[in-house]
Amino acid sequence: MRSDGPALSLRRWVRSAGFAWSGIAHAYRTQANFRIEVWLGVLAVTLALLLHAPLAPILLSCALVLSLELVNTALEAVVDLASPGFHPLAKAAKDGAAGAVLVASLGALLVGLAVLGPPLLRFLG
Numbered sequence: 001m002r003s004d005g006p007a008l009s010l011r012r013w014v015r016s017a018g019f020a021w022s023g024i025a026h027a028y029r030t031q032a033n034f035r036i037e038v039w040l041g042v043l044a045v046t047l048a049l050l051l052h053a054p055l056a057p058i059l060l061s062c063a064l065v066l067s068l069e070l071v072n073t074a075l076e077a078v079v080d081l082a083s084p085g086f087h088p089l090a091k092a093a094k095d096g097a098a099g100a101v102l103v104a105s106l107g108a109l110l111v112g113l114a115v116l117g118p119p120l121l122r123f124l125g
């Protein structure tokens with residue numbers, strides 16, 4: 001198997017990262033839910049830093065929700081392309097992807113309450 005030189009591999013990686021970034025920017029521009037989740041994530045990370053709460057579970061939860069929202073956005077685009085008219089399979093695909101985002105969001109909410117709740121109550125009390 002032929003392997004590319006490090007300079008070519010890095011150029012490919014930067015190019016792929018550019019495409020990935022444009023996907024994230026597209027989701028931010030077009031998906032209100034993605035924007036809300038980004039800013040809730042920023043709020044949660046800021047609170048964790050201010051309250052000296054563990055950052056890792058907050059960061060992981062945010063990454064999970066935002067990743068699944070990006071996958072949901074991608075899947076919606078593919079479904080709309082493949083099935084512009086109503087189709088039960090298109091509905092199953094979109095509802096399943098939306099369900100994945102909901103499950104991750106509820107999990108992230110519970111993690112946020114468990115990690116930020118006690119130090120927030122101590123701070124307020």
Ligand SMILES: Nc1ncnc2c1ncn2[C@@H]1O[C@H](COP(=O)(O)OP(=O)(O)OP(=O)(O)O)[C@@H](O)[C@H]1O
Pocket residue numbers: 031033072076079083084085086087088090091094095098
């Ligand atoms: N082609 C289709 N065939 C059948 N049902 C569909 C189709 N497109 C959308 N739906 C139904 O409408 C719902 C909303 O679809 P839509 O594409 O508007 O997503 P959305 O509301 O924009 O989702 P999000 O808020 O995550 O962007 C889907 O979850 C599905 O139940």
